[in-house]
Amino acid sequence: MTDNEQLIHNFYTSFNNKDYKAMQACYADNATFNDAVFKNLNSEQVKAMWEMLILKGKDLRIEFSNISSDGNNVKAHWDAYYTFSATGKKVVNNIDARFEIENGKIVKHTDTFDFHTWSTQALGIKGFLLGWTTFLRKKVTAQAMKNLDGFMKAKV
Numbered sequence: 001m002t003d004n005e006q007l008i009h010n011f012y013t014s015f016n017n018k019d020y021k022a023m024q025a026c027y028a029d030n031a032t033f034n035d036a037v038f039k040n041l042n043s044e045q046v047k048a049m050w051e052m053l054i055l056k057g058k059d060l061r062i063e064f065s066n067i068s069s070d071g072n073n074v075k076a077h078w079d080a081y082y083t084f085s086a087t088g089k090k091v092v093n094n095i096d097a098r099f100e101i102e103n104g105k106i107v108k109h110t111d112t113f114d115f116h117t118w119s120t121q122a123l124g125i126k127g128f129l130l131g132w133t134t135f136l137r138k139k140v141t142a143q144a145m146k147n148l149d150g151f152m153k154a155k156v
Helices: 003-016 020-024 043-056 115-123 125-130 134-155
Strands: 027-034 061-070 073-084 089-102 105-112
Touching (some): 003 020, 003 061, 003 073, 003 105, 020 043, 027 043, 043 134, 073 115, 089 115, 115 125, 115 134, 125 134
Parallel strands (some): 027 105
Antiparallel strands (some): 061 073, 089 105
């Protein structure tokens, strides 16, 4: 296992152990994060996002696999199992992750998953019918960012 692969292995092991501080330590001060819900997060926001998700995700469980690297680029797959708090519905989210590593830290992290599949599980019929629309994506992103902002402000 390369050093960069070990970093990502440590990141997901920390995630699995619900150790958000160890996860946060994997990110550089100039890190960015993107996925289908959380867009263009800076280092402070991504660190807070993981803390929020771990603290609020009472039944959150993950499995990770297929960590591989090509120089400073690392790929991994992970599956998240949890109850979506807004609806009480069970979700299994299959996620492909890409990382850029510099000086032993994550500088860019992009998670990719099927938003329509996720929204169908998390939101039920509404997600099934509207999960392919820009409208629902924007609405979910706005709510997620509002939750993250509130979480960050409450910590201050």
